[in-house]
Amino acid sequence: MEIIKVENMSFSYSKEEIFKDFNIVINKGEWITILGHNGSGKSTLTKVMIGLLKKETGIIKINGIELTEENVYDVRKNIGIVFQNPDNQFVGSTVKDDLAFGLENLCLAHDEIEMRIEKYLTKVNMLEYKDKEPHNLSGGEKQRVAIAAVLSMEPEIIILDEATSMLDPKGKEEVIEVIKNLSENNTVITITHNLSEAILSDRVIVLNKGKIVLDGKPLAVFKETEKILSAGLDLLPSMKIANKLAELNYQDEELKGILWELNSKM
Amino acid sequence: MGIEFENVNYKYDKRNAKYAIKNIDLKIDSLNEFICLVGHTGSGKSTLIQHMNGLILANSGIVKVSGSDVKKTRNINSVRRKVGMVFQFPEYQLFEETVEKDIIFGPTNFGVSKKEAILKAKEVAKLVGLEQTILEKSPFNLSGGEMRRVAIAGVLAMEPDILILDEPTVGLDPKGQREMMELFKKIHQTTKKTIIVVTHDMDVVSEYSTRVIVMKEAEKKFDGLARDLFLDQKLLEELNLKKPTYIKIAEKINKKLNRNYQIGCLSLAELIKEIVKGE
Ligand SMILES: Nc1ncnc2c1ncn2[C@@H]1O[C@H](COP(=O)(O)OP(=O)(O)O)[C@@H](O)[C@H]1O
Ligand SMILES: Nc1ncnc2c1ncn2[C@@H]1O[C@H](COP(=O)(O)OP(=O)(O)O)[C@@H](O)[C@H]1O
Ligand SMILES: [Mg+2]
Ligand SMILES: [Mg+2]
Numbered sequence: 001m002e003i004i005k006v007e008n009m010s011f012s013y014s015k016e017e018i019f020k021d022f023n024i025v026i027n028k029g030e031w032i033t034i035l036g037h038n039g040s041g042k043s044t045l046t047k048v049m050i051g052l053l054k055k056e057t058g059i060i061k062i063n064g065i066e067l068t069e070e071n072v073y074d075v076r077k078n079i080g081i082v083f084q085n086p087d088n089q090f091v092g093s094t095v096k097d098d099l100a101f102g103l104e105n106l107c108l109a110h111d112e113i114e115m116r117i118e119k120y121l122t123k124v125n126m127l128e129y130k131d132k133e134p135h136n137l138s139g140g141e142k143q144r145v146a147i148a149a150v151l152s153m154e155p156e157i158i159i160l161d162e163a164t165s166m167l168d169p170k171g172k173e174e175v176i177e178v179i180k181n182l183s184e185n186n187t188v189i190t191i192t193h194n195l196s197e198a199i200l201s202d203r204v205i206v207l208n209k210g211k212i213v214l215d216g217k218p219l220a221v222f223k224e225t226e227k228i229l230s231a232g233l234d235l236l237p238s239m240k241i242a243n244k245l246a247e248l249n250y251q252d253e254e255l256k257g258i259l260w261e262l263n264s265k266m
Numbered sequence: 267m268g269i270e271f272e273n274v275n276y277k278y279d280k281r282n283a284k285y286a287i288k289n290i291d292l293k294i295d296s297l298n299e300f301i302c303l304v305g306h307t308g309s310g311k312s313t314l315i316q317h318m319n320g321l322i323l324a325n326s327g328i329v330k331v332s333g334s335d336v337k338k339t340r341n342i343n344s345v346r347r348k349v350g351m352v353f354q355f356p357e358y359q360l361f362e363e364t365v366e367k368d369i370i371f372g373p374t375n376f377g378v379s380k381k382e383a384i385l386k387a388k389e390v391a392k393l394v395g396l397e398q399t400i401l402e403k404s405p406f407n408l409s410g411g412e413m414r415r416v417a418i419a420g421v422l423a424m425e426p427d428i429l430i431l432d433e434p435t436v437g438l439d440p441k442g443q444r445e446m447m448e449l450f451k452k453i454h455q456t457t458k459k460t461i462i463v464v465t466h467d468m469d470v471v472s473e474y475s476t477r478v479i480v481m482k483e484a485e486k487k488f489d490g491l492a493r494d495l496f497l498d499q500k501l502l503e504e505l506n507l508k509k510p511t512y513i514k515i516a517e518k519i520n521k522k523l524n525r526n527y528q529i530g531c532l533s534l535a536e537l538i539k540e541i542v543k544g545e
Pocket of ligand 4: 311
């Protein structure tokens with residue numbers, strides 16, 4: 001079932017045209033990763049998709065309902081977005097307040113609010129920081145709080161824009177585990193430069209200068225060496241090995257046969 | 267002469283029992299080292315490097331830069347000039363109307379004449395791979411990667427003996443990340459200056475470092491060669507660190523195909539050599 005549908009969308013920042021006649025359909029329950037070089041339009045796309053930026057032309061449908069200026073606030077209650085820079089998204093004076101603020105807006109009962117705060121801060125390993133001031137936290141800690149704040153609202157659609165960039169490897173793994181679990185029931189859109197994260201998702205799209213140049217299952221997408229490179233991305237390690245061995249004319253069918261398996265669960 | 271730490275301790279909150287860095291002993295040469303500083307979030311990396319140029323002063327213990335005690339020095343500016351520091355997301359600290367003005371801000375602040383500073387700006391812009399035409403532009407009209415290069419150029423323009431960068435590749439796309447690391451390698455090779463990079467990327471550690479320092483819970487837990495770190499399974503587990511990609515891949519191939527590749531391959535080139543060697 002389609003949950004987000006973008007049809008013939010165009011968008012510009014003052015003079016610079018970013019998207020022209022852009023189309024994409026995202027299905028319910030899909031975990032989709034958007035890859036692309038810096039400036040390819042990833043952040044802009046997600047913001048236009050949920051009406052945070054105003055498209056010039058085209059139609060955007062969420063759950064089959066066309067997004068309009070009148071319904072955008074209601075529709076967005078179902079959507080949680082964690083932005084690239086966590087500094088701009090704190091409203092509470094403590095970590096706990098920050099989560100409570102969003103939950104109170106959902107008009108939840110007090111007990112439910114307390115329960116969710118505890119549950120989601122635990123998920124991102126930040127419960128012991130609940131009384132700290134957000135602005136005193138490190139970049140990675142801020143990102144975890146921002147993620148917990150969005151998840152605690154249990155939105156149907158979750159968008160994470162480079163939301164794990166400042167986490168250490170262990171922190172990344174923890175958050176990815178959370179995302180994986182969520183993606184069983186929710187629709188998740190992640191923007192990342194991390195290929196080992198992308199490979200776990202259901203579908204990968206690659207943006208290059210505002211256009212979709214690849215769209216499909218992760219492994220199928222990553223096999224497109226030329227397009228991947230010209231989009232400013234990196235090849236998977238197994239791909240690099242395969243290419244180098246081919247260059248050297250080194251024949252090893254046995255090794256070739258398992259190279260793809262080497263990418264899983266990096 | 268470099269940097270020396272003797273039993274250095276620091277707490278942000280003295281009433282609290284928690285140390286940000288604890289019992290740190292360290293010697294860093296000002297030449298020829300490419301150090302990667304790793305450790306989990308909150309382990310003390312940023313606190314440690316800020317001690318190296320006097321931005322944070324130790325609660326106890328001694329930090330020496332070029333032989334003189336940072337706490338006793340009359341001129342903290344000379345310390346700051348010797349140890350150049352590029353913070354996380356340095357592009358957020360750009361503020362001048364033009365790139366050139368941003369780059370010369372540091373040197374002129376330290377008493378270099380404007381004319382000299384402009385010459386220097388041209389030189390460092392070239393070193394970090396920025397076109398000369400960019401010097402006249404507003405830093406806010408550049409891409410993220412370019413803005414970061416401007417910020418780095420601004421630090422290089424002060425001609426530090428040692429260059430420290432706190433997570434310099436975060437937020438860049440893969441190509442940008444690679445170019446950034448290659449830039450530091452080039453600076454290291456052409457100037458011989460010691461470079462310290464804080465990173466979470468074990469592939470960066472294995473490919474670029476001549477020395478790795480690992481922080482865990484405020485303490486220095488490893489100080490040595492990448493190869494020694496990555497081949498010590500027990501230590502890696504204890505420090506909760508991952509292996510670099512090509513070591514993981516060599517191990518997987520051995521396991522799946524029952525082969526005997528040696529697993530200390532720190533880069534793609536080393537792994538390929540190992541695979542092809544059997545021929
Ligand atoms: N607020 C803005 N005003 C003007 N141009 C912008 C703004 N935000 C982004 N851009 C430009 O739009 C393009 C796409 O940016 P963005 O969507 O942020 O890319 P990505 O998230 O893929 O790095 C870039 O060329 C960028 O410089
Ligand atoms: N400005 C600050 N005020 C209070 N505590 C801080 C501050 N900066 C860092 N800390 C704390 O000191 C410890 C070490 O932090 P830091 O040096 O930033 O670690 P890293 O750079 O390895 O992530 C952490 O527990 C962190 O929460
Ligand atoms: Mg973006
Ligand atoms: Mg830090």
